[in-house]
Amino acid sequence: MPLIDSTQPELLLWAAMGYLLGSIPFGLILAKIMGLGNLRQIGSGNIGATNVLRTGNKAAAALTLLFDAAKGAVAVLLARAFAGEDAAQIAALMAFLGHCYPVWLSFKGGKGVATFLGLWLALDWRVGVACCLTWLVAAAIWRISSIGSLAAAALSTTWIVVLTDGSTFVLGIALTLLVYWRHNANVARIKAGTEPKIGKP
Secondary structure (H helix, E strand, O other): OOOOOOOHHHHHHHHHHHHHHHOOOHHHHHHHHOOOOOHHHOOOOOOOHHHHHOOOOHHHHHHHHHHHHHHHHHHHHHHHHHOOHHHHHHHHHHHHHHHHOOHHHOOOOOOOHHHHHHHHHHHOHHHHHHHHHHHHHHHHHHOOHHHHHHHHHHHHHHHHHHHOOOOOHHHHHHHHHHHHHHOHHHHHHHHHOOOOOOOOO
């Protein structure tokens, strides 16, 4: 845990800011703007980049990935710049929760992986890069996005211990548990052998 230097009102402010940034549903917005239909009625119904890819529009999927990662990074960077490291970690957690449970969508959001990667790139680029590479390797081997996501989350705390001073370890545990919670249905399908490959319905 980082030292708590910010006041309670400051932490509450950046918690709210992180949540609001994280809750922006870029997948839904881009699908509508680009005429791809209602994302809720496509594939898994998820609002993230993997489901956007199921529309067949790779550009839309790439933009969703970029924007969902960016909102996590922006939340962290703004909180760090205007408050401190404690506020940055609070903003990171709340940005992730905002993506997964956005108030605008009746708290039914995405799995949060792009936001997870983006916030780690901003919190500590070494951990962020390691998590991105973990996702890429696992996804390339199994051709299943959720396996890449679960591998990146599972190893994130290892990268924190190996590459940093460990001040983000508690946050890392919390985010890992949340990623696994959000992927419980995927885990069941992986075990059953029915989880779709990348780009498939």
